[in-house]
Each structure stands twice: as C-alpha cells, then as structure tokens.
Amino acid sequence: MGPMRRPTMTDVAREVGVTAKTVSRVLNDDGPVAVETRERVLAAVTKLGYRPNLMARNMRVGARDAAIGLVVPEMGNPFFGTVAGGVESAVRARGLTLIVGSSSETAGLEQSLIATFLARRVSALMVVPAASSDHRHLRSERMAGLPIVFLDRPAVGLRADCVVSANREGSRAGVAHLVAHGHRRIGFVGDAPASLYTRRERFQGYRDALDGAGLPFDRALVEAGHDMEAAAQATMRLLSLADPPTAVFAGNNLASMGVVVALARAGRKEVAVVGFDDLPLAEALDPPLTVVAQDPAGVGAAAAEMVLRRLDGDRSRARRTTVPTRLITRGSGELPPP
Amino acid sequence: MGPMRRPTMTDVAREVGVTAKTVSRVLNDDGPVAVETRERVLAAVTKLGYRPNLMARNMRVGARDAAIGLVVPEMGNPFFGTVAGGVESAVRARGLTLIVGSSSETAGLEQSLIATFLARRVSALMVVPAASSDHRHLRSERMAGLPIVFLDRPAVGLRADCVVSANREGSRAGVAHLVAHGHRRIGFVGDAPASLYTRRERFQGYRDALDGAGLPFDRALVEAGHDMEAAAQATMRLLSLADPPTAVFAGNNLASMGVVVALARAGRKEVAVVGFDDLPLAEALDPPLTVVAQDPAGVGAAAAEMVLRRLDGDRSRARRTTVPTRLITRGSGELPPP
DNA sequence: CCGACCTATGTCAACGTTGACATCCGCTGT
DNA sequence: ACAGCGGATGTCAACGTTGACATAGGTCGG
Incomplete structure (x- = not known):
C-alpha cells in the first residue's frame, strides 16, 4: 500500500530476464523478437502493471x-x-x-x-x-x-x-432580414465594443445592413451585455427608450438568450429578434427564434x-x-x- | 526558416558563458547566483527564446x-x-x-x-x-x-x-411536484435503460414518487431518447398513446430540450413538464420550465x-x-x- | 595569518527510453 | 567445412534537466 515506484522498462526486463531494449522492441514492434520472448514480456507487462513513460520516450526521440x-x-x-x-x-x-x-x-x-x-x-x-x-x-x-x-x-x-x-456577412444577412420585414429601428445587443473581434465584425455587419437599406444609425440603439443577465438588462434599457426599437439583433449566443429572456419577462412577444449563433431550444421558443447559425x-x-x-x-x-x-x-x- | 532545434538550457549557458546548472539555478530560484549573472542569463533566455522542457524536468525530478x-x-x-x-x-x-x-x-x-x-x-x-x-x-x-x-x-x-x-432525491422531488399538482399519469423520458447510472437513479426517484403517492407504475409511460431529437420523438410517442400522460418528467438536459421542442411543435402547451438539470433558457420558455437544477x-x-x-x-x-x-x-x- | 565559513559556480550522474552499432547463434549454399 | 547471412539479443550513449557533491575565491574572527 506504500506509494511504490512505478515499474519501468528495466523492471519488466529484469522480471523476464532480458534487457530493456528487448522490452522496448516488443512494445514498439521494432526489430525481430522471438515469439516466446514476446509473450513472456507481455505477460510481465501486465503482471507488473507497466505503463510506458511518454515523457521519457518523447525526450529520447526528440519528438x-x-x-x-x-x-x-x-x-x-x-x-x-x-x-x-x-x-x-x-x-x-x-x-x-x-x-x-x-x-x-x-x-x-x-x-x-x-x-x-x-x-x-x-x-x-x-x-x-x-x-x-x-x-x-x-x-x-x-x-x-x-x-x-x-x-x-x-x-x-x-x-x-x-x-x-463569416461574422460580418452573417450579421448583415440577419439584420437585412429584419429590414426586409419592415423594421426601421433595430437594436443591437452584443459584447462590449472595441475589445472583441467578433463584436466588431458583427457590428459592422449590422451597420452594413442599415446602410444598405438607407436607414439611419442611432447610437442609442446599441447596448452591451457580456453575459446573459447583462444582456437581459441591456434589452430592458432598449425597451424603455422614448422611441424604442421594434426589433433586436443579438450579437452572440449569450446575448440572444438574454434578449429572449428579457422579452419573455416583459411580455413583449411582438418585438422581432434575430440572434447570432443558434440555440438548441430556438425552435421551442415563442415565437421560435430566427438565427444566424454558425457551425x-x-x-x-x-x-x-x-x-x-x-x-x-x-x-x-x-x-x-x-x-x-x-x-x-x-x-x-x-x-x-x- | 529551417525547423531549427529548440534552444536548451545548455545553449543558454553557452551564450552566457556559464554551465547549464547555473541557468537552472536562475530559472528555479535555487541556490545563490550573482546578480549580474542572473541578469545575463535572463537576457539570454529571452534572446534565444528558451522555454524550459517540462518533460525533461519531470523525468529528472521523478515527479x-x-x-x-x-x-x-x-x-x-x-x-x-x-x-x-x-x-x-x-x-x-x-x-x-x-x-x-x-x-x-x-x-x-x-x-x-x-x-x-x-x-x-x-x-x-x-x-x-x-x-x-x-x-x-x-x-x-x-x-x-x-x-x-x-x-x-x-x-x-x-x-x-x-x-x-442527488439524482434519486432530486428526481423524486421533481415528480412529486407534478403529483402535488394533480397529475396521475406522468411520462418519463430519459436515456436508454440500464446502461447509465444517472438514468437508473433518476428513474428510481420517479418510481419512488409514484409509490409515495400510491400511483400505479405504467411501463408504457417510459420512453428513451439519447439526444434531443430522439427525446422529441419519444415524447411524440407518449402523446399519441390511447391514454396519454398529462405530465412529463425529463431525465436530463437533452431530454428536457427534446420534450420541450416536441410539445412546442405539437402545440401542446397544456402538458406539464419538469426537467432534470437546468437550462439557460428555461425562464424564456412558454410556460417557463420548472426544473430540478443540478450544480x-x-x-x-x-x-x-x-x-x-x-x-x-x-x-x-x-x-x-x-x-x-x-x-x-x-x-x-x-x-x-x- | 590560518582555518572556518559563505558565496558563486562547476562536475557528475541519473531519470526512462530508444537509435546506432555490436555480438552471438544457427542455418544455408557450395 | 567454411563464408555468409539473417534472426535474436545486448551494449552504450544520448535526450534536457537537476540533486548531490565538489571546488574556487573571498571575508572574518581570533
């Protein structure tokens, strides 16, 4: 029951009465080994519970x-x-x-x-x-x-x-989808600005879509929330604006969840939503969530x-x-x- | 641009004009080292881009x-x-x-x-x-x-x-909750029987709750689905029984999602559900999902x-x-x- | 002014494994 | 009978690092 040393190749070799090199040959299917020797080696391996030491091997091989x-x-x-x-x-x-x-x-x-x-x-x-x-x-x-x-x-x-x-393109398509259904004030809920590449790209896609439709960009419609709860609160802020958005684009999966949760809490099912990144339950939501699915x-x-x-x-x-x-x-x- | 060998401690030592052991001392804050030597070693380390080799270290130290x-x-x-x-x-x-x-x-x-x-x-x-x-x-x-x-x-x-x-207890509590709200035919959707410990325990909890309430166990109400889609189909089978359950207990997170999706697809919001394991969107579902939350x-x-x-x-x-x-x-x- | 002592460094071997090379044996062909 | 060959195994060193021990100077107290 003592913390005994792990058996090494040499231990196995001693048990069988050969050299470590022979054991190595058996274990790596390298060079010729007599059938009987191979069997005895393998038996000793299981008997002693030998496990090759990858660190030593890698070091020797230089790999x-x-x-x-x-x-x-x-x-x-x-x-x-x-x-x-x-x-x-x-x-x-x-x-x-x-x-x-x-x-x-x-x-x-x-x-x-x-x-x-x-x-x-x-x-x-x-x-x-x-x-x-x-x-x-x-x-x-x-x-x-x-x-x-x-x-x-x-x-x-x-x-x-x-x-x-394809962050920018996907985002553009998602927002364009909202535009195509008549929305002119579309909120954006995503990560904190500037820091994250994906947020920058997806935000650009959002702007691309607005520009493409000739819609004005309103800084007040852009909110940040780094986790689900923060995104939910960001959404609440958007909804309580004097001139609130009629649709929201969520910039990642956590943001989507936050937006959806906030709308559910507020009982605002009529607000349109598109989320970036698919959610397993998207289909079960009411209304089912339209998303820009990543892979x-x-x-x-x-x-x-x-x-x-x-x-x-x-x-x-x-x-x-x-x-x-x-x-x-x-x-x-x-x-x-x- | 050649795949040049990684620098070793010896390389660093040579660069400085000392022995590997001295470099080792510097890097491990072991034994005394002259301040100037230390600095020169550290300089050489960054210059050569030396990275200690953990494999060699672990081997030597036997740790x-x-x-x-x-x-x-x-x-x-x-x-x-x-x-x-x-x-x-x-x-x-x-x-x-x-x-x-x-x-x-x-x-x-x-x-x-x-x-x-x-x-x-x-x-x-x-x-x-x-x-x-x-x-x-x-x-x-x-x-x-x-x-x-x-x-x-x-x-x-x-x-x-x-x-x-606490699989069994949690499961029992979840099912008891359904029983407390008047349900007498409660379906179970979980993993395939027998194989999985968690499924066995949770199923036992389900039976415990039925037994505790004096309700009969009906084998027809037990279905298996190992992923979300399978669980959804299992749920559909339950719903199409001649004498279908009025409530469903889902044995894990994927099963919960499957059940919820199936009910949404079938437009059967009136069927009660309790799921084992919380879901991030549970709150946003309609109706919001009651769960036995794990940690x-x-x-x-x-x-x-x-x-x-x-x-x-x-x-x-x-x-x-x-x-x-x-x-x-x-x-x-x-x-x-x- | 000498030995004790401390600091800064070096030497050597070992961790477990395997490549390169050597050895020993029996068998084959002539 | 002997060279030659291939099969089976052994020997040795090395991979990069560090523990144990040794050495070379310098300081200090008596």
Whole structure:
C-alpha cells in the first residue's frame, strides 16, 4: 500500500530476464523478437502493471509530444465546447491527443496556459484568443515552425493561420432580414465594443445592413451585455427608450438568450429578434427564434485540418479560412413592426 | 526558416558563458547566483527564446506531471463543459494544469484516453465514465496511490472516490411536484435503460414518487431518447398513446430540450413538464420550465477538492460525495391536468 | 595569518527510453 | 567445412534537466 515506484522498462526486463531494449522492441514492434520472448514480456507487462513513460520516450526521440494544446475562453459556453469537440474528433483520427485549457477570457491566464503547453512541447497550438490579448510573444515560436492556428478570433500582432465565422456577412444577412420585414429601428445587443473581434465584425455587419437599406444609425440603439443577465438588462434599457426599437439583433449566443429572456419577462412577444449563433431550444421558443447559425464544429474541424496540414509540412503563408453562416428563419425575425 | 532545434538550457549557458546548472539555478530560484549573472542569463533566455522542457524536468525530478487528466463523455454538452470549468478553476489555484479529453461516450475511447493520460504521468485522474465502461483495469493504479475521482457517475468494478448529484432525491422531488399538482399519469423520458447510472437513479426517484403517492407504475409511460431529437420523438410517442400522460418528467438536459421542442411543435402547451438539470433558457420558455437544477460547477469543484486532498496525502477510504439538487419552480410543473 | 565559513559556480550522474552499432547463434549454399 | 547471412539479443550513449557533491575565491574572527 506504500506509494511504490512505478515499474519501468528495466523492471519488466529484469522480471523476464532480458534487457530493456528487448522490452522496448516488443512494445514498439521494432526489430525481430522471438515469439516466446514476446509473450513472456507481455505477460510481465501486465503482471507488473507497466505503463510506458511518454515523457521519457518523447525526450529520447526528440519528438514533440503527440498532443495539441487548445486554449478556449470558457469551457462552460457550449459554443466553445462544440468547437473543441470538432477539433478533437479531427485530431484523434491522427492519433493526436487534445489538451484543452480555459483562459477565463483573461489575457494573463491565456499566456500562462500557452506557456505550460509550450513547456510540454505540444506539437501544435490552437487558440481562441481572450479579449484584449496580444500574441507578439509567439513570434519566435512561429519562426521555429510550430503550427499555431487561431479560432473564432484572429491573432493580434502575429501573422498566423486563423479560422473564423463569416461574422460580418452573417450579421448583415440577419439584420437585412429584419429590414426586409419592415423594421426601421433595430437594436443591437452584443459584447462590449472595441475589445472583441467578433463584436466588431458583427457590428459592422449590422451597420452594413442599415446602410444598405438607407436607414439611419442611432447610437442609442446599441447596448452591451457580456453575459446573459447583462444582456437581459441591456434589452430592458432598449425597451424603455422614448422611441424604442421594434426589433433586436443579438450579437452572440449569450446575448440572444438574454434578449429572449428579457422579452419573455416583459411580455413583449411582438418585438422581432434575430440572434447570432443558434440555440438548441430556438425552435421551442415563442415565437421560435430566427438565427444566424454558425457551425462551431465546422470551425473546429477546419482549424484542426489546418493544423494537420502544417504538421505535414505545409509551409505556405498564413491563411484565413472563413466558415459560412446560415440564416435559419423560424418566426421571431418575421414579426412585422406594430 | 529551417525547423531549427529548440534552444536548451545548455545553449543558454553557452551564450552566457556559464554551465547549464547555473541557468537552472536562475530559472528555479535555487541556490545563490550573482546578480549580474542572473541578469545575463535572463537576457539570454529571452534572446534565444528558451522555454524550459517540462518533460525533461519531470523525468529528472521523478515527479509526476503537474497536470490532471479529465475524461468527459462529450465536450459539446454544456453540463460537462461546466463541470470541467468547475474543476479547472479549483485546480488552477494550486498551479496544476487540467488536461481534458472526450470519450464520445465510448468505453474504448475512454480507456485509450486514460492510457495516454497515464503515459503522460498525470498526477491525478478524473473521469466521467462513459456508458457501459468498466474500471477494473485501474485497480493497479489505485493500489499505486494515484488519486482517481469519478464524477457524475460512479466507477464500475473499482472502489474509488466519486462525486454525484442527488439524482434519486432530486428526481423524486421533481415528480412529486407534478403529483402535488394533480397529475396521475406522468411520462418519463430519459436515456436508454440500464446502461447509465444517472438514468437508473433518476428513474428510481420517479418510481419512488409514484409509490409515495400510491400511483400505479405504467411501463408504457417510459420512453428513451439519447439526444434531443430522439427525446422529441419519444415524447411524440407518449402523446399519441390511447391514454396519454398529462405530465412529463425529463431525465436530463437533452431530454428536457427534446420534450420541450416536441410539445412546442405539437402545440401542446397544456402538458406539464419538469426537467432534470437546468437550462439557460428555461425562464424564456412558454410556460417557463420548472426544473430540478443540478450544480455542475459544484460537482466539478467538489471533485477537484477531493483530488487535492488525495494529492495532499489523504489515504482514507474511498468516499462518495453527493451534491444536492434544487427544485426551481417556474410554471411548467404547476399546470393542472385537464 | 590560518582555518572556518559563505558565496558563486562547476562536475557528475541519473531519470526512462530508444537509435546506432555490436555480438552471438544457427542455418544455408557450395 | 567454411563464408555468409539473417534472426535474436545486448551494449552504450544520448535526450534536457537537476540533486548531490565538489571546488574556487573571498571575508572574518581570533
């Protein structure tokens, strides 16, 4: 019951009466080994409960760890969870392990997570940047040839591959949908301005749609809320304006939930809504929620493919991949203005 | 642009004109170092872009990796994402890194993930078991003193710590709530029978509540659906029975969504519903969804604390921690039978 | 002015594994 | 009978780092 030392290859070898090298050969299917020896080795392995030490192996072989590090802002947000899932299945097919860490949307934590991944000699790095983080410190890694791919939001201060959603176009389409149904005062509820790439893009799409329809932009209709409750309160502020919006565009999944909750609380079912990013319950809402659906698993998969290409030696210049979005009309965007 | 070798401690040492050991001393704040030497070393470190090699360090020190491996069935499910988030923040406070992998609810993948974690010499293992997996193979690890904690579902064939929700009690309370509002035919939509611990417990709670109220159990009212769409179809089957239920209890978050979607599609708002596990949009549904809320972050945190205690040397026998659930009444459970 | 002592640094080996190369054996072909 | 070959195994060093111990100067008290 003591905290006994883990058995090593040498222990197994001693048990069988051979050298560590022979055990190594058996375990890696390397070089010739007598059938009987192989069997005895395997028996000893299970008997002693031997587990190969990947750290020692990687070090000797000089190879990088067969792991890929992924940094996401929050694990609890299903969007990032699904992205991670998409990455994982693509990466697993190649025998690579995915290591996920969460930065809590904090630049400092993101950096230290990246540092521990690098110290672990991961063979590639995938990052969903935290708001206001800077990636200049990764330049030397890029130079050294480490594959680095950014997801959902591009790198700051670093030319690197990235995979993003068609934020601006999708947003434009979503708002245009509201415009097409007669709305002229359309609120925007999203993240805090300036900080986040996705918020900037989606906001631009919102403005594009207004401009395209010749509608005036009213700063008073733009509100921020970084989580669901804050978004709900932002929505309440919009509704209590002297000249309130007849429709609201929500800039991300949490904002959508906040908007929907606020409208439900206020009993304002007649306000039209379009949300960016689909929600599993969108269909069950009253009215069912029209959304600009992203493809989070697709983003993850595309990023993973990019990484695999880089690992296979693709040295071409950094590329940006845009994953299309899709307007799913369910009703909430088709409500006419009063 | 060549794939040049990463600089090692020796490279830094050569650059400065000292030995690797001195560099090591600087980087670990070990032993005395002249102020000037320290500065020159640090300068060389940044100049060369040196990153310590954790694998080599861990090997030399013989310590286990400062990482904890967590296996979850699916990353995309917000329940597990939130659990992982709870684990992460608790574990990070101790300077440990969390490595998350997903088993896709498959026993085989779970085993191979665990194997790579063990090969990486993680200092502890946390597992949300896949359906129908068996953990006898971890016995030798437990003997060797590796902390292993199971979350949400207990281990199979292994005495080990585990942290679970109050499934049976919560479920009983949820169903009792429906009973209290006059329902006598209450459907159950959950995972496939037998396979999953949580499903068994929650189903028992359902039966407890029926028994407690002297209501008959009708096998026809029990349906299974492993994802949202399947749960929706299961609900449709219940509704089309000759003698349909007037209320439905959903056994997990996906089932809840499926039930709610199905009722919305069928326009059957009068059917009462209580779901196990809270949903972010529960409040925005019509009627707002009454749920038996779990505390996923709390489950993660409790499990992390358990692990930390074990790492601190607590050798007491395996313990089971139960995290309470809470009935949140919002309306859907209070609908009277027609 | 010498030994005790402290500071700053170096030397060496070891962690567990595997590549490069060596060795030993029995068998084949001539 | 002997060279030659291929199969089975061993030996050694090295990967990057650090613990244990050693060394080279300098300071200080008596």
